[in-house]
Amino acid sequence: MKKARNDQFFSNLEKFVNKVYPNQLQRQPYLSLKSWPSPRDEAWKFSRLGKLARKNILPLNLENQQDFSINKLIKDSISLVFVNGKFEKKLSDKLLSEIVIEEVQIEDFKEIINKFDNLSVKNHPTLNSTLSCSQKFFKIKFKNDIKFYKPIEIFNLGGSENTSIHPFIFIHLEKNADVQVFQHYSTYAGLLAPFEIINLSENSNLEIIKIYDDKINSHNLSLTLSVIKEEANLRSFALIKGGEFTRSEMHTLLEGEYSNADINGIYLSSGSQHHDLTSCVYHNVPNCKSSQIVKGVLGEESTAVFQGKVRVEKLAQKTEAKQMSRAIMLSDKAVSNSKPELEIYADDVICGHGATVGELDEDQIFYLSSRGISKQKAKVILIDAFLNEMISLSISDKFHDIIYNETKTKINKLLANEYE
Amino acid sequence: MPILKIKNAELSINNKKILKGLSLNVNEGETHAIMGPNGSGKSTLSYMLAGRDGYELDNGSISFDNTDLTQLSPDERSNLGLFLAFQYPVELPGVSSTNFLREIFNSRKKYLGENELSHLDFIKHLRKVAENLSIKDEMLKRYVNFGFSGGEKKRFEILQMALLNPKISVLDETDSGLDVDALKIVSEGVNNLKDKKNAVVVITHYQRLLDYIKPDIVHIMSDGKIIKSGDADLALYVEKNGYSEILNEKS
Numbered sequence: 237m238k239k240a241r242n243d244q245f246f247s248n249l250e251k252f253v254n255k256v257y258p259n260q261l262q263r264q265p266y267l268s269l270k271s272w273p274s275p276r277d278e279a280w281k282f283s284r285l286g287k288l289a290r291k292n293i294l295p296l297n298l299e300n301q302q303d304f305s306i307n308k309l310i311k312d313s314i315s316l317v318f319v320n321g322k323f324e325k326k327l328s329d330k331l332l333s334e335i336v337i338e339e340v341q342i343e344d345f346k347e348i349i350n351k352f353d354n355l356s357v358k359n360h361p362t363l364n365s366t367l368s369c370s371q372k373f374f375k376i377k378f379k380n381d382i383k384f385y386k387p388i389e390i391f392n393l394g395g396s397e398n399t400s401i402h403p404f405i406f407i408h409l410e411k412n413a414d415v416q417v418f419q420h421y422s423t424y425a426g427l428l429a430p431f432e433i434i435n436l437s438e439n440s441n442l443e444i445i446k447i448y449d450d451k452i453n454s455h456n457l458s459l460t461l462s463v464i465k466e467e468a469n470l471r472s473f474a475l476i477k478g479g480e481f482t483r484s485e486m487h488t489l490l491e492g493e494y495s496n497a498d499i500n501g502i503y504l505s506s507g508s509q510h511h512d513l514t515s516c517v518y519h520n521v522p523n524c525k526s527s528q529i530v531k532g533v534l535g536e537e538s539t540a541v542f543q544g545k546v547r548v549e550k551l552a553q554k555t556e557a558k559q560m561s562r563a564i565m566l567s568d569k570a571v572s573n574s575k576p577e578l579e580i581y582a583d584d585v586i587c588g589h590g591a592t593v594g595e596l597d598e599d600q601i602f603y604l605s606s607r608g609i610s611k612q613k614a615k616v617i618l619i620d621a622f623l624n625e626m627i628s629l630s631i632s633d634k635f636h637d638i639i640y641n642e643t644k645t646k647i648n649k650l651l652a653n654e655y656e
Numbered sequence: 657m658p659i660l661k662i663k664n665a666e667l668s669i670n671n672k673k674i675l676k677g678l679s680l681n682v683n684e685g686e687t688h689a690i691m692g693p694n695g696s697g698k699s700t701l702s703y704m705l706a707g708r709d710g711y712e713l714d715n716g717s718i719s720f721d722n723t724d725l726t727q728l729s730p731d732e733r734s735n736l737g738l739f740l741a742f743q744y745p746v747e748l749p750g751v752s753s754t755n756f757l758r759e760i761f762n763s764r765k766k767y768l769g770e771n772e773l774s775h776l777d778f779i780k781h782l783r784k785v786a787e788n789l790s791i792k793d794e795m796l797k798r799y800v801n802f803g804f805s806g807g808e809k810k811r812f813e814i815l816q817m818a819l820l821n822p823k824i825s826v827l828d829e830t831d832s833g834l835d836v837d838a839l840k841i842v843s844e845g846v847n848n849l850k851d852k853k854n855a856v857v858v859i860t861h862y863q864r865l866l867d868y869i870k871p872d873i874v875h876i877m878s879d880g881k882i883i884k885s886g887d888a889d890l891a892l893y894v895e896k897n898g899y900s901e902i903l904n905e906k907s
Binding site: 600606609621 | 730749767
């Protein structure tokens with residue numbers, strides 16, 4: 237097949253939108269982006285999109301014909317299934333009365349997007365492509381005071397090598413709501429561009445666990461914008477293990493006092509995979525806390541990036557922000573980049589950051605081996621320990637084993653390849 | 657019956673000869689002590705026996721239980737019944753002590769063709785063994801050696817020894833960093849494990865430990881070789897007169 241030009245996807249997109257949604261003017265402004273970010277763009281320096289630009293991709297507009305079976309991680313969860321970026325009511329569970337799913341228009345959430353007044357958000361290919369061509373914009377609303385003991389599991393499925401899919405979700409928690417959400421990205425899409433908005437009202441609590449496990453030819457450019465009000469709490473955890481290229485980008489705005497955001501994650505990278513955790517936390521008001529803690533294990537020729545930024549406005553005294561990135565390299569051909577940034581304009585804050593990259597500790601491997609444990613098993617034990625620490629720190633106890641098991645097959649694969 | 661035979665072992669690290677023709681025979685039921693000044697190669701000897709990477713022989717041979725030890729990896733040596741109590745036990749943050757102990761216990765059982773214990777049975781067994789070494793449950797809930805005091809680390813080594821029930825145990829400076837009470841507990845632990853079928857090699861700077869673990873044979877090591885062997889009195893002699901006289905005698 238002929239290689240695509242750098243702007244091919246965007247001209248495909250424009251044609252598609254003008255044909256399928258000719259009268260929806262709200263989509264038009266997002267067609268102004270005409271090309272992929274270049275490596276000269278600071279936000280994309282370590283995660284280059286050249287290969288994606290050369291793919292000949294068209295937005296997918298087929299009604300789903302296939303049967304999909306979903307594998308819930310939690311037995312009694314409530315599933316919401318998106319196939320090819322479209323909500324599939326038939327495949328999803330029946331909702332309870334405390335949850336409302338409604339179709340909204342861009343006007344209804346534009347104000348939230350406008351709060352993120354920076355170019356890396358405004359020019360983000362996911363924001364622009366998904367707002368211009370997503371079939372519908374869904375809002376999931378959790379009503380006041382609900383304490384939800386059944387987690388929601390959102391599944392993103394479908395796609396094919398030469399198509400892009402564009403799911404959009406707006407998660408809104410009303411006051412005092414307490415909710416747990418799992419997001420599964422398991423598509424075959426050449427490009428998956430999921431755009432999510434999270435709006436947490438006063439004193440609400442959201443734990444969101446994102447599992448990125450797309451098929452090996454996929455590019456996933458996930459973008460999440462979150463706004464957090466007084467005393468609300470966002471606990472976000474990303475597990476990245478799939479795809480050819482996966483970037484999980486989160487912008488989090490703490491705009492109510494005594495609110496908290498944990499934007500943590502683990503990446504497990506093998507083959508020639510590229511994984512990227514990018515997070516910006518904006519402390520706009522005093523007395524808030526945030527953490528951005530990321531751990532990764534890299535094998536073979538994989539590459540990974542952690543870009544963490546904390547911006548503390550002059551007003552935001554008594555901010556506590558921490559940042560940490562640790563990577564274990566199983567191969568000397570793997571590359572890990574870490575770019576921590578602190579931008580602090582207040583004077584009474586506690587901010588810390590650190591980054592380490594290294595191999596597994598030879599002394600520890602020898603100690604375990606000297607107790608009768610094979611070298612390979614010793615490595616499994618040490619990697620498990622490395623990740624378990626992270627999992628216990630980041631997510632609710634009741635999900636530990638589930639997430640731990642999700643790391644297990646990938647770790648075994650990473651070590652098996654090392655020994656081939 | 658000989659358990660361990662080291663013959664003319666030569667070993668270098670970074671092209672520097674550390675062991676220069678060391679020979680040692682240990683029989684079933686025996687306790688040996690190896691003493692020597694700093695830099696004589698005592699810890700190198702222990703790493704060589706355990707099979708650490710980079711501690712391969714240049715010349716000579718080691719046989720353990722009639723097997724050529726030099727061809728085996730550290731885990732195979734351990735499974736065969738060789739145990740090294742580390743001078744500096746390694747911290748394993750994130751690895752629970754109890755899970756670690758169960759893993760090593762069952763891997764040895766498996767190797768011996770014996771039944772592995774269920775989680776519950778193992779915990780019962782572990783409690784009993786730990787109690788004898790004054791190790792509290794609380795310590796077993798922590799990560800392996802992580803934040804342990806010097807004494808706790810050494811007791812944890814002996815706990816592993818007790819669970820693995822090795823044929824030969826090499827104790828590398830197990831007395832360092834121990835106060836008298838801890839020294840007693842550790843020594844009692846070692847003595848309780850001693851029988852006619854196994855052997856112990858104690859590597860130490862000081863005679864102090866040998867008041868508690870009585871050696872049958874004492875070796876003086878210097879410059880990569882054993883230069884003198886004798887009975888327990890040799891250790892007392894060294895304690896009183898220092899190493900210099902024996903070293904001078906040789907040169």
